[in-house]
Amino acid sequence: MSSDATIIGAGLAGCEAAWQLAIRGFSVTLVDMKPAHRTPAHQLDTAAELVCSNSLRGSALFSAAGLLKAELRQAGSLLLSVADETAVPAGNALAVDRHRFSNEVQRRLLAHPRITWRTERVAQLPPEAPLIVATGPLTDGRFLETLLGDDSAFSYYDAIAPLVAADSIDWTRVYRKDRYEDDLESAAYVNCPFEKDAYYAFVDALLAADKTPLHAFEDPVFFEGCLPVEEMARRGKDTLAHGPLKPVGLVDPRTGKRPFAVAQLRQEDAAQTAFNIVGFQTRLTQKAQQEVFRMIPGLENAVFERHGQVHRNTFIDAPRLLDPQLRLRQHPHIRIAGQLSGVEGYVESMASGLLSGLSLACELRHNTTMPLPPPQTALGGIARHTQQAVPNYQPSNIVWAMIETPQRNKRQIGKRDFRKQCAERAVGLIADWQQSVNQLAPLAPGH
Numbered sequence: 543m544s545s546d547a548t549i550i551g552a553g554l555a556g557c558e559a560a561w562q563l564a565i566r567g568f569s570v571t572l573v574d575m576k577p578a579h580r581t582p583a584h585q586l587d588t589a590a591e592l593v594c595s596n597s598l599r600g601s602a603l604f605s606a607a608g609l610l611k612a613e614l615r616q617a618g619s620l621l622l623s624v625a626d627e628t629a630v631p632a633g634n635a636l637a638v639d640r641h642r643f644s645n646e647v648q649r650r651l652l653a654h655p656r657i658t659w660r661t662e663r664v665a666q667l668p669p670e671a672p673l674i675v676a677t678g679p680l681t682d683g684r685f686l687e688t689l690l691g692d693d694s695a696f697s698y699y700d701a702i703a704p705l706v707a708a709d710s711i712d713w714t715r716v717y718r719k720d721r722y723e724d725d726l727e728s729a730a731y732v733n734c735p736f737e738k739d740a741y742y743a744f745v746d747a748l749l750a751a752d753k754t755p756l757h758a759f760e761d762p763v764f765f766e767g768c769l770p771v772e773e774m775a776r777r778g779k780d781t782l783a784h785g786p787l788k789p790v791g792l793v794d795p796r797t798g799k800r801p802f803a804v805a806q807l808r809q810e811d812a813a814q815t816a817f818n819i820v821g822f823q824t825r826l827t828q829k830a831q832q833e834v835f836r837m838i839p840g841l842e843n844a845v846f847e848r849h850g851q852v853h854r855n856t857f858i859d860a861p862r863l864l865d866p867q868l869r870l871r872q873h874p875h876i877r878i879a880g881q882l883s884g885v886e887g888y889v890e891s892m893a894s895g896l897l898s899g900l901s902l903a904c905e906l907r908h909n910t911t912m913p914l915p916p917p918q919t920a921l922g923g924i925a926r927h928t929q930q931a932v933p934n935y936q937p938s939n940i941v942w943a944m945i946e947t948p949q950r951n952k953r954q955i956g957k958r959d960f961r962k963q964c965a966e967r968a969v970g971l972i973a974d975w976q977q978s979v980n981q982l983a984p985l986a987p988g989h
């Protein structure tokens with residue numbers, strides 16, 4: 543018997559969409575090519591894999607990323623609740639143990655009686671309607687052609703940071719401390735302090751190192767929020783010292799001095815067997831990574847559990863191709879969700895999955911459209927972003943500029959407090975919005 547909905551891609555967006563439909567009483571077939579086939583970036587056999595960093599970014603409510611997470615919690619996101627359950631210490635950010643996160647999402651989905659998992663690398667669109675396509679930024683070009691015909695998809699390059707084994711770090715050369723925090727005991731970050739000469743020697747080596755070649759005809763366009771470390775170094779010898787290697791708030795407790803620059807490591811898993819080098823996404827060859835990154839103080843004998851990589855990241859021209867309910871204008875039974883629709887980031891992909899699942903649930907239950915989340919909310923900002931008809935549509939992380947806020951009286955309230963106020967209001971608005979969605983597509987008894 544066919545399901546009420548088929549979802550292609552059990553990544554962050556697809557899993558969230560499947561859950562939202564299933565708990566509202568709809569049967570879902572969730573199709574993924576893993577573990578039989580994988581994109582070049584995916585390594586795990588399980589669903590909802592975080593391909594690079596294990597961080598879902600800042601938690602503070604005054605940050606747009608923190609607000610989006612708070613709204614997702616309010617809206618009943620499965621993935622955010624599993625992220626909270628599988629969190630590892632990461633200072634003011636929410637970071638997860640990626641194995642536990644992925645395993646737990648998969649376990650919850652497989653345990654749901656209305657979700658059927660199918661392993662298949664989809665080449666042709668299945669005849670079943672309706673459909674949510676959430677195949678992610680590494681979607682195969684031929685599959686995209688099947689989906690969009692000759693219509694254009696765009697791309698840029700995204701890179702992955704390396705992971706090093708904890709027992710290969712020289713713990714005598716590094717120190718634990720979170721930026722601006724004095725509590726060293728519970729610090730989530732490990733700091734590798736550079737002296738001035740060592741820093742400049744490192745930057746020189748980075749600039750001279752071999753890079754993985756891209757196709758000759760491709761002029762690489764990188765996502766500004768995730769630039770390869772060597773690309774940042776190319777912009778100026780001090781760029782890294784003011785960027786991912788900035789030492790402010792990281793006085794070395796052993797010397798009482800602030801190092802010239804600091805490379806930070808963040809724990810990757812709950813057992814602390816591996817650490818990722820924060821901000822060190824790269825397209826250096828594996829050999830060059832071993833040579834150059836071992837110049838980082840404390841990493842002289844680092845064993846690389848995963849090397850950095852660079853990947854093409856594909857997205858569609860959403861404002862032209864999608865309607866506000868994320869349906870393809872040409873084929874309204876197909877919705878596109880996640881990074882492929884032009885949102886950027888793990889949490890944004892979860893949010894897009896949630897919106898697509900709820901939108902389809904409203905359509906299936908009452909043949910009606912989902913009310914869009916209010917523009918004063920981060921979820922509303924995500925929904926509006928994919929509708930912004932601009933000449934050069936680009937993916938974006940959630941930022942405050944996407945969220946409608948009143949004019950701030952600078953003399954009366956500081957920026958942080960103002961944003962916190964706006965955020966608190968936004969979470970309340972999402973509670974009301976969720977109620978109206980639940981009236982259209984109620985939760986199934988016992989879910």
Ligand SMILES: Cc1cc2nc3c(=O)[nH]c(=O)nc-3n(C[C@H](O)[C@H](O)[C@H](O)COP(=O)(O)OP(=O)(O)OC[C@H]3O[C@@H](n4cnc5c(N)ncnc54)[C@H](O)[C@@H]3O)c2cc1C
Pocket residue numbers: 550551552553554555556573574575576579580581583584590591592593594595596597662663664665676677678679680681682685700701702852853854855879880881882886887888889891
């Ligand atoms: C190299 C790289 C690094 C990134 N690093 C970060 C980061 O550090 N932080 C961050 O916030 N964001 C990062 N992103 C961006 C983005 O947040 C993630 O890619 C995110 O996983 C996107 O979620 P998604 O659900 O859209 O796609 P994905 O999570 O990629 O899920 C897509 C799923 O579809 C499946 N699939 C694909 N094609 C088919 C097919 N034909 N048939 C069946 N199944 C298929 C795949 O196996 C996969 O499970 C990165 C992206 C890339 C490419």
